[in-house]
Amino acid sequence: MSYYEITGGRPLSGSLAVHGAKNSVLPILAACLLVPGQCVLHNCPNLSDVSATLDILRLLGCRADREGDAVVVDASALSRWEVPEHLMREMRSSVIFLGALLARLGTAELFYPGGCELGPRPIDLHLSALRALGAEILEEQGALVCRGGQLRGREICLSIPSVGATENAMLAACGCPGQTTLVGAAREPEIIDLQGFLQAAGARVTGAGTSTIVIEGGAPLRPAEYRVMGDRIAAATYLCGAAAATGEIELTGVSPATLTAVLACLEEGGCVLHTGPDRIALRCGAPLRGISPVRTAPYPGFPTDAQAVLMAALAGGEGATLFVENIFDSRYRHVDELRRMGADIQLAGRAAMVSGVGRLHGAAVCSTDLRGGAALVVAALGAEGTTQVSELRHIKRGYQALDKNLRALGAEIREIP
Numbered sequence: 247m248s249y250y251e252i253t254g255g256r257p258l259s260g261s262l263a264v265h266g267a268k269n270s271v272l273p274i275l276a277a278c279l280l281v282p283g284q285c286v287l288h289n290c291p292n293l294s295d296v297s298a299t300l301d302i303l304r305l306l307g308c309r310a311d312r313e314g315d316a317v318v319v320d321a322s323a324l325s326r327w328e329v330p331e332h333l334m335r336e337m338r339s340s341v342i343f344l345g346a347l348l349a350r351l352g353t354a355e356l357f358y359p360g361g362c363e364l365g366p367r368p369i370d371l372h373l374s375a376l377r378a379l380g381a382e383i384l385e386e387q388g389a390l391v392c393r394g395g396q397l398r399g400r401e402i403c404l405s406i407p408s409v410g411a412t413e414n415a416m417l418a419a420c421g422c423p424g425q426t427t428l429v430g431a432a433r434e435p436e437i438i439d440l441q442g443f444l445q446a447a448g449a450r451v452t453g454a455g456t457s458t459i460v461i462e463g464g465a466p467l468r469p470a471e472y473r474v475m476g477d478r479i480a481a482a483t484y485l486c487g488a489a490a491a492t493g494e495i496e497l498t499g500v501s502p503a504t505l506t507a508v509l510a511c512l513e514e515g516g517c518v519l520h521t522g523p524d525r526i527a528l529r530c531g532a533p534l535r536g537i538s539p540v541r542t543a544p545y546p547g548f549p550t551d552a553q554a555v556l557m558a559a560l561a562g563g564e565g566a567t568l569f570v571e572n573i574f575d576s577r578y579r580h581v582d583e584l585r586r587m588g589a590d591i592q593l594a595g596r597a598a599m600v601s602g603v604g605r606l607h608g609a610a611v612c613s614t615d616l617r618g619g620a621a622l623v624v625a626a627l628g629a630e631g632t633t634q635v636s637e638l639r640h641i642k643r644g645y646q647a648l649d650k651n652l653r654a655l656g657a658e659i660r661e662i663p
């Protein structure tokens with residue numbers, strides 16, 4: 247199994263164009279199923295989760311090809327509606343195909359995505375939203391058999407602003423004649439990006455970014471060309487890396503407005519930030535100071551996906567910071583690995599008290615999940631000595647060329663086969 251070997255203590259410097267957003271391109275690729283024609287997605291990141299999604303599209307009968315930084319999807323010949331269990335297990339976010347398949351074909355069969363490293367990942371809100379639109383969904387031994395029946399638009403209330411349930415309902419509603427109103431919708435920037443793609447394809451969707459989204463469904467969609475937004479969580483990761491290692495970096499291709507909560511924490515910790523419409527420059531000359539409590543929350547609150555990487559930067563800083571993880575039940579699996587690098591972190595349920603130790607030390611550590619693995623890389627950049635980070639498959643789900651990009655910024659990191 248390959249691993250990253252990182253020698254810490256090298257300040258970062260330089261400019262990096264951030265890749266397209268994983269959590270935006272995945273639902274947009276599912277949305278391509280709604281279009282009986284060819285769609286072109288620019289700024290599509292080269293990630294294993296994206297490759298897995300393209301495999302599912304091909305298996306359903308679509309053409310899906312990468313052409314440079316773009317992906318071309320043609321769903322004209324969409325003919326199948328089953329997503330096999332092994333692919334569902336490989337990537338739980340494939341549940342997003344449910345709404346799109348129901349909208350286009352009136353039928354879908356897939357399997358319960360099951361839990362993942364972050365704990366149970368229920369889909370009850372997805373199913374209740376689709377049933378509200380008229381879908382009949384049978385659950386048999388872990389399989390979901392969905393029939394569109396008489397899909398019609400209506401008002402749907404989400405009890406939790408679930409990102410995936412909001413996206414699934416938006417896609418299903420595009421195939422429902424009449425008006426659908428999503429109340430209590432998630433407000434994440436990735437949902438605004440999905441709306442942007444749907445509008446480019448001729449769908450009548452408005453309100454994304456607010457908690458009420460309105461879809462006038464039933465009209466056929468047309469081929470669209472669209473540029474995916476920059477990945478705000480990848481951006482947060484590189485910024486935390488520069489905070490851990492110190493130095494001065496510039497990120498381009500990402501809007502600072504999509505990660506204001508993260509930027510505020512880094513500024514409070516002592517970083518100097520300068521931003522433009524699609525650029526963020528960070529200068530950090532000393533280890534991060536402790537900051538006010540970091541409570542993860544739905545957007546525009548502090549994003550749960552940035553919790554681990556910020557914790558890693560603070561663990562090697564000065565002072566104490568309290569984290570409270572309010573979104574997922576098991577999102578502190580990186581803590582044990584950070585402790586192996588000398589981190590002082592006390593856990594109590596959803597709370598984690600991080601006491602900066604001034605500098606972490608290198609160790610052999612193991613990625614536990616996508617963002618937890620990235621956090622170990624962040625910690626290693628500022629640590630004394632050399633760190634080996636293994637189980638890279640987790641990291642490669644969501645980061646394109648992480649080692650190459652960090653080397654270009656001056657880090658001493660290489661992948662050892």
Ligand code: EPZ
Nearest residue numbers: 269339367368369370371372406408409410411551573574
């Ligand atoms: C999306 O996951 C992201 N994934 C996650 O990013 C992100 O952490 C999460 O949103 C929150 O921002 C993608 O976009 C592919 P949720 P999703 O539904 O949609 C509960 C990463 O690292 N819930 O907003 O699955 C759920 O258990 C990944 O890139 C229900 O109870 O997240 C959680 O506690 C990790 N019932 C909360 O809602 C449901 O039917 C928020 O989950 C659905 C969700």
